[in-house]
Amino acid sequence: MVTLAAIQQAKQKLAPYIFETPLIRLAGLDELLGCQVYVKAECMQKTNSFKIRGALNKMLSLPAEQLQNGVVAASSGNHGKGVAFAAKLLGIKATIVLPDTAPQIKVDGIRALDAEIVQCKLAERHIIAKKLSDQYGYTIIHPYDDYDIITGQGTAGLEIMAQLPAVDCVVVPIGGGGLIGGIATAVKSINPQARVIGAEPAVLSRYEKSRKAGERVLVEEKASLADALLTLQPGEKNFPIFQKYVDDVVGVKEEYLAGGVKTLLLEGKILAEPSSAIGIAAALQGSLRITKEDKVCFLVSGGNVSLSQLAKL
Amino acid sequence: MVTLAAIQQAKQKLAPYIFETPLIRLAGLDELLGCQVYVKAECMQKTNSFKIRGALNKMLSLPAEQLQNGVVAASSGNHGKGVAFAAKLLGIKATIVLPDTAPQIKVDGIRALDAEIVQCKLAERHIIAKKLSDQYGYTIIHPYDDYDIITGQGTAGLEIMAQLPAVDCVVVPIGGGGLIGGIATAVKSINPQARVIGAEPAVLSRYEKSRKAGERVLVEEKASLADALLTLQPGEKNFPIFQKYVDDVVGVKEEYLAGGVKTLLLEGKILAEPSSAIGIAAALQGSLRITKEDKVCFLVSGGNVSLSQLAKL
Structure with a gap:
């Protein structure tokens, strides 16, 4: 709610x-x-962008031990930057799944915050985020449905x-x-x-x-x-x-x-x-x-x- | 003062x-x-730009009969736009003397406000404004020394x-x-x-x-x-x-x-x-x-x- x-x-x-x-x-x-x-x-x-508001609120609500495993987010760019910023602040690892078509400035902004970047087709970003979550135990930080x-x-x-x-x-x-x-x-x-x-x-x-x-x-x-x-x-x-x-x-x-x-x-x-x-x-x-x-x-x-x-x- | x-x-x-x-x-x-x-x-x-503040304050302080003869201003652009705007507001004629080097956007902005534009060498703009004032009875609206x-x-x-x-x-x-x-x-x-x-x-x-x-x-x-x-x-x-x-x-x-x-x-x-x-x-x-x-x-x-x-x- x-x-x-x-x-x-x-x-x-x-x-x-x-x-x-x-x-x-x-x-x-x-x-x-x-x-x-x-x-x-x-x-x-x-x-x-506003995205830091939601990303950080979500991540601050997670138990510390869960956070330590890292997070993953599918994003068109701004949510990823928010998640990357929050992860850096909290000292944890972030992986951001971006569409191939993301503007370079957004890719660069995320990279500058030390997040790992995975690029894929637009339609596949949530599937790939889910896979990475399953494989490495990363918590998914959804861009909106949360x-x-x-x-x-x-x-x-x-x-x-x-x-x-x-x-x-x-x-x-x-x-x-x-x-x-x-x-x-x-x-x-x-x-x-x-x-x-x-x-x-x-x-x-x-x-x-x-x-x-x-x-x-x-x-x-x-x-x-x-x-x-x-x-x-x-x-x-x-x-x-x-x-x-x-x-x-x-x-x-x-x-x-x-x-x-x-x-x-x-x-x-x-x-x-x-x-x-x-x-x-x-x-x-x-x-x-x-x-x-x-x-x-x-x-x-x-x-x-x-x-x-x-x-x- | x-x-x-x-x-x-x-x-x-x-x-x-x-x-x-x-x-x-x-x-x-x-x-x-x-x-x-x-x-x-x-x-x-x-x-x-801030220039409208001074230009309009000056022009509102002039007697109506003097204003009716029109105004002239030497400007690098922004003061001219302020004077042109004030002149349009007051329904009088404005002539703006600009250097040849004025950015096009400033020239266009002044023209869009229906002012007459005279372009000259940078160093001559005040001399030319004075000449136009003498010739046509325009009041000089100085860009700063007033x-x-x-x-x-x-x-x-x-x-x-x-x-x-x-x-x-x-x-x-x-x-x-x-x-x-x-x-x-x-x-x-x-x-x-x-x-x-x-x-x-x-x-x-x-x-x-x-x-x-x-x-x-x-x-x-x-x-x-x-x-x-x-x-x-x-x-x-x-x-x-x-x-x-x-x-x-x-x-x-x-x-x-x-x-x-x-x-x-x-x-x-x-x-x-x-x-x-x-x-x-x-x-x-x-x-x-x-x-x-x-x-x-x-x-x-x-x-x-x-x-x-x-x-x-």
Whole structure:
């Protein structure tokens, strides 16, 4: 279960190790996006993404003797970096299973934290993580389908509610659903009137389809610029939380994703990766039901993007 | 004269037209820069630089009949954009005299605000502005050597002191000295213990030389990556304020300027132009007398930089 009380406890537990990230008012984007724009800048978090919150919360909850055997994580990059950072902090071994397509900056960031890296096809990453776990006794640190992970990510939601109590709407990128599950639990528990909207790549609309079907739909693998949001099916533990708390989910077309990054960088002066600017992209696409008066907080989930990737956009 | 009371009045006057920019805690840079890092993000200001503060304060202080004749400003770009924005707001004509070397993004930004643009050699911009003033009756809006301009820029200092009352040190880029004069007046009037440090290109160390000489030294023209800080002599009205209030000035070598931009962008996730990241560059160069415990606010003065300029760094 994920509860407000558990998220509050996680916040205490994580406080010595992570940053309370800034919530930045970007008035210069108001006219363009059609609301009062605020950014929760997890791109400025330690490891440059929110993933450290869940990974560290999970690992701090494991018994010491289990931790000593090491951990393994399947990741598109940011979760792996969070796990690698937490492992280094705790003095244990981490193995990160990444898709062949992971951006180099993410691979390099994980390597710099002394984790072992295994690369494979995107669809095989969880199978390989499981194999390594069976073979070496590593504990699997799942990127989203785990209550401790979801609870850890929820601490970003607690911070938002403390930094901007009058927030009308929080827009959150969706991959597997760990981040939005934690944030929605925190936000809705504190203020049921605040809305939480998910943004996912339109080519991988697993949450929109699942919401309509009332069950977890598996979608076909597709390429997307949003390299951190490539999950093909909502998590088992994540989907019920989504159903309970999330007001809406919008699919963002590929052609808007680069626009989201560019707008945030060139107009807003904040650097985010394409997956993380997807909420801004959703607003540019005109898909968010928001008004000029609404205080909208865009969760900018990560900033692990290189100048050469930017140049390609 | 520039006084705290005048800056407070300017703040009231400007409030309907400009943004209170965010003061962002960038904990991720603490270790690298050797202090507790805060950024006053004037790159997120309307027109993407602080210059709108002074330009609009000056223009709002002019009699309506004088304004109707139009204004002219010599500028490296950001001041021109501020004047053009203010002129558009007030419904009057603006002519901006820019050096041939002004970055294209600044020229385009000014043109988009419907101002007339005249380009010339760097050293001639003030002479040409004076000629146009004589010929057409335009009022000159000086980029820094004017009490109303300095007072307007000082409103950024007021905001810093409200946003971070415990600030130990404010680091400010120096060109002509308009920004640091206003900020130092505000900061020191509120807390004389807080330090104010200027950062200028080492190749154009007019303030360091003038401080030693006790008078305004004219330095030789040199190229610098800091295209907004090319002034060759401290302003007449600016220098005494600098002498009264500024604790220190450091010269930043060219090779550190690009590093300042890169660090702020890739580690801090904030986009600034080279002139504006000069304080960060000064810290990287090891030239600031600051300690790990000091709360240091880096005034990031502007963000008018294009992706193609970035690529060259």
